[in-house]
Amino acid sequence: MDPVTLVVGSALGAAFEILFSAVLQAKSTAKMFQTHLGNLNTTLDSLQPLIIQLRQSANHLVTLKKPVENFTTKMKEGEKLVGKCCKVWRINIIKQSEYKDKILALDGSLQRFLSILTLQFVSHQAVVLDRIDGNVGAQNQNQNQFEVRCAVPPLPPVTVGLKEPLDDLKMKLLEDGPVSIFVLTAPGGCGKTTLATVFCHDQEVKDKFKKHIFFATVSNKPSYVIVQELWEHTGMQAPALPNEEIAFKWLQKFVKEREENPLLLVLDDVQSGSESLLDEFNKFQRPSYKVLVTSRYQFPKFGRPYPLETLKDEDAMDLFRRSAFLPNTSSNIPDDLQNQIVELCKRFPLAITAIGNSLCNRPIEFWRTRLLELSKGSSILEADRKLSVYLKSCLDDLDEGMTTVKDCFIDLGVFPQDQIIPVTALLDMWAESYEGAEDFMSIANLYELTTRNLAKTKILIITRNEDADGYYSEHFAIQHGMLRSLSIHESRQDPIGQRLIIDIHGDELPTWWKENKHKTKKARLVSISTDVLHSPKWHNMHLPKAEVLVLNFQTENYGLPKFVKKMSKLKVLIVTNYGVFQADLSNFKLLGSLPNLKRIRLERISIPSISKNSMQLKSLQKISLFMCSIGQAFSNSSIQILEAFPNLVELNIDYCNDLVELPVKICDLIGLKKLSITNCHKLSSLPEEIGKLVNLEVLRLRSSTELERLPGSIKNLKNLSFLDIYNCLSIKKLPEEIGEMSGLRKINMGQCSRLQELPHSVLNLKELREVICDEETKNLWGEPFKSSLININITVAKEQHNLNWLYYKP
Secondary structure, three states, rough: OOOHHHHHHHHHHHHHHHHHHHHHHHHHHOHHHHHHHHHHHEEEEHHHHHHHHHHOOHHHHOOOOOHHHHHHHHHHHHHHHHHHOOOOOOHHHHHHOOOOOOOHHHHHHHHHHHHHHHHHHHHOOOEEEEEEOEEEOOOOOOHHHHHOOOOOOOOOOOOOOOOOHHHHHHHHHOOOOOOEEEEEOOOOOOOHHHHHHHHHHOOOHHHHHHOOOEEEEEOOOHHHHHHHHHHHHHHHHHOOOOOOHHHHHHHHHHOHHHHOEEEEEEEEEEEOOHHHHHHHHHHOOOOOEEEEEEEEEOOOOOOEEEOOOOOOOOHHHHHHHHOOOOOOOOOOOOHHHHHHHHOOOOOOOOHHHHHHHOOOOOHHHHHHHHHHHHHHHOOHHHHHHHHHHHHHHHHHHOOOOOOHHHHHHHHHHOOOOOOOEEHHHHHHHHHHHOOOOHHHHHHHHHHHHOOOOOEEEEEEEOOOOOOOOOOOEEEEEEEEHHHHHHHHHHHHHHHOOOEEEEEOOOOOHHHHHOOOOOHHHHOOEEEEEEOOOOOOOOOOOOOOOEEEEEEEOOOOEEEEOHHHHHHOOOOEEEEEEEEOOOOOEEEEHHHHHOOOEEEEEEEEEEHHHOOOOOOOOOOOOEEEEEEEOOOOOOOOOOOHHHOOOHHHHHHHHHHHHHOOOHHHHHHOOOOEEEEEEOOOOOOOEEHHHHHHHOOOOEEEEOOOOOOOOOOOHHOOOOOOOOOOOOOOOOOOEEEEEHHHHOOOEEEEEEOOOOOOOHHHHHOOOOOOOOEEOOOHHHHHHHOOOOHHHHOOEEEEOEEEOOOOHHHOOO
């Protein structure tokens, strides 16, 4: 063993022994932490024999060098933490709560290390190689042990809800074709490995590939270890593979020797960042060579992945009953009680199995207690320790270099469970929460979460050049209910306490909130969700550092809580009514006392109810109204809109179906740079005064299907660079004055089916560079425009409508 590896192994062993001793000692003195320390002691007991084995194996120390170094550091930190626990006073409730969380986090880290070692030493019954002077010798040359390396795992005793995805896999992988790699993807715990195992045991699959099926668990193993295991499965002594370059040459040899036969390779649990490994497996293009990859990551480079969805309702109940009841036994647990618990598990296989096992053979009183705990807002992750450790591992590779992406994941928890999340709301939050966060950067972070199956993004209308102009009003994010539990759990583990997420049901305040009121003083992002029966008890809060406030409710009448008046640092307010009808919003005038408020987003709110209030919001820069009732609110109001919003630069009105004409008062907002009126299908006219908005840079009128004309005064909009009239079906012609819009660089006129001709003044648009249209409107840009406007790029956008998000069931 080389000196560096020897030092790594010795450091690990020393750190383990010190932590083990510290925990044993603390168990007898730190009575307040006995349960948590007991769990930590159990984990260390399980780790001890594997660490001894690891220290004796040079090969495994080399392959696991980075995890070993990381967890050596964790153990050293843990020893200091346990020492501090022994010094905490019994009356110091805050410190007790803080250290309990830290012990739980330490235990979770060690549990993940235990999983890595178990995978290395036990799950695959690994043959320990002893490299001495470059020679590779196996401690056990028994061929049966070699074959275990990449053998297909045995069928699990219970498989539920896999028939449909199994048929899909067979259809895609049994047919000979040019695609070699196929990615099966889903969040952790959804059954990817189980499905891959069932696939390999299917008779049709075995008939096609016969003995040439290899099942390799990748996880955190280096590439050369995977290649070694493939060779060992054939009964061959593994070659010496000192680096990836040589390993990949042996991979080529391995595949080439089997080119006369169909070959199936299953690469299970492939981690993000493994593209180079998959690139090597993807080099062999032949019809009967297939690689099935299972991963939490989607690997978009290798084509569209196959997402494994959560279970259907009937399958979820079937799996739960198999977990919660002993075979061939009757039960006195009512069906409605079972249904309520299964609903809390969100059709997530791992959660269903974990909760079912915890209730197995328990009396009905225990079931009712567990249901009550969960229904009052206790995270399901707190109900099962193993489930918590496993799900938290989904975030492990976000800890280094991707902290903002992880923060964005946690932020998704501020929106209510089982609801779609408007991407524009996220952009408002993140623009003020993360320094320098431009919209495109936030969208990139959201897509990163999507590729890691930590969120989903749905788009109502997809065009070829989607997002090119920063339009995201038809984009929605979705977070699975179990992942929301993880978001909330992570927010509560934050030692700084930057987020405060509270779900209030009925008159009872959540237990967690009662025990953590002190966190309100630190919170920068606050989310409060209430149901139709909520009590005003929560209104007495002190949030001196809050910069983002998200209020979610379901009632027809809602009052802004009085504590809002004292939130002097508030920058973003998002108010969402999840009820069926628009709600009256009272106490809106409280916002007049907030000196730093920059963004307001209102959803399903009656604007007339707030337009009665006279106020001045000097710092307000952006207002977004989504599915609101506007009517004649501003027309009949005594509010002088320029005085109320003197520095407003962006106004978005979306899906406000009672908007017939744009209120003239809006044209007084001379500082406005972006005006977006979209999906307001009844909007029939724009005021002539719109030409007063001389600073306007973007005018978006898309899907205003009854809008018949653009006023001639748009000629005064010299700074307008982008005009979006996509899907304005009733516009028959553009105003002749359009040629005077000297700053116009881009126009989207797709789906304007009644537009018959372009005005001759279009020839004066010397700065025009891009036109987005459909096949019909493209023809309008023929001669003489084509030869005169030679710098224009004309793009024909193909679209597909996707309304699935409307019917999404988490």
